[in-house]
Amino acid sequence: MSGILSYEFMQNAIMIGIMASIVCGVIGPFVVARRMVFISGGLSHTAFGGLGIAYWLGIHPLFGATAFVLASAVLIARMEEKKLKQNDLFIGILWAVGVAIGIIFIHLTPGYAPDLMTFLFGNILTVPRTDVLITLLLVLIVTVAVLAFYRGFVAIALDEEYAQARRLPVASLKMGLMLLTAVSIVTLIQVVGILLVIALLTIPVAIASELSGNFRRIMLLSVLCGIITCLTGLLISYFIEFPSGASIILIGGVLLGLVRGVKRISARRKSPRPAEAR
């Protein structure tokens, strides 16, 4: 067991897994509370457009993805400010156009077709050391920002109008949360890929919400659930060569089912039906 820790790729994978879990716990509960799950799906898919252009230009794909996701986040936040009736329509279009741009530019890139599967489905075992360092920086930014603006973010997640009435800078807070979500998504794409990012933003939060009704505790528990699912998925991927992203998500799904099941059984024991009580 200790042998596998000596491989650099394994060290990188564990570090990325832990950092992704921190992001899950720090930003995920806000995404869920503000009903930004669909927006997150859209943001992660626009990353594909950035990846395509980065390949075509021959620059680091992570830069292309970051630029695209951040730009899309600004666009979505601006659209929300205009209070359009059908914001989801716009997000759906952005989602598809992002993917289309990626496909076209990858088609245009001459010669060797890059390993697209890695970006679509993620591969935690192949993340290079430089990406680990970039991710570390991104995770630090997200964590420090969320801790600093914690009360403001809770205020807009709980009651946006009240925050406005209290003269909090609601528009800036919303833009900030959107940008931090974008940065988080870039981190998570490396672990589970574009298609599965939504799962990492929601499953750990769903498990944590089953276990606690306190927002801070939900954040901490989400980090913990993230670490459990990421590292278990990583081991499965290493030992039986399953795809890592999908393994992580399925472990998360199973864990959620288990927690819900145990909760339901223990609730039934605590309050037996009248017939059994006699």
Add this chain to the structure above:
Amino acid sequence: MEPLITIEHVTYGYEERPVLDDVSLTIAQGDFILVIGPNGGGKTTLVKLILGIMTPWSGAIRLRGDVGRRLGYVPQFANFNRNFPISVFDMVLMGCLNAENYLRRYTHEDREKAGAILAKLGLYDRKGANITDLSGGQLQRVLIARALVSDPLALFLDEPTTSMDITSQSGLLELLTELQTRMSIVVVTHDPTPYAQTYRHIACLNRELHYHERGELDSLTLERVYGCPVELLGHGIPHTLLPGHGSAEERP
């Protein structure tokens, strides 16, 4: 004495359609104003404009110098995230937040004030409870506590009795009567009956605003506001909200 809040010729709408048209209103110290009118008549919109949640298309809303941000708001349940995992105490503390202090920790004073207000509203033993586990009446009191923690000079309540049973309703009315000695109160409602004994003025709102002193409202004005004949409520003394209209309208 200068009124607390002066609303002058305010017009506002959504997209192209105005929901408030040339609305003027003054709210004085110690006022108890009922804002009534049909659904979609702009009642909630007017309150949101006064609170600065939205900016009017035209016209002005002026606050007396010392009011600043000392306006309390008790929104409808539909207007905030009821499923948010937060305790009663933390929810009330959020009422202390403003543009200057939201990056800092809550002070000892904030916490003491939140505790004192919860105790006053009979919710101190529920302070650790999650807001999702509260009854409608309890949640309503939590929202009032959140509004009171910032020592407001005016308190705005949007349909506060909607999800309350009769007991909670009379509790709320007692509280409002007591608060009225310290602050102006504006209640938005489609059902003015519970406030019959407490209100001082009525503002009828359906795009346009009609203002009435206590006891001067009649069925003709209501008809103009609601756009159809409206039967006035008369439950006899002491619950007569509005004056009588001759023997033809008397109830058996």
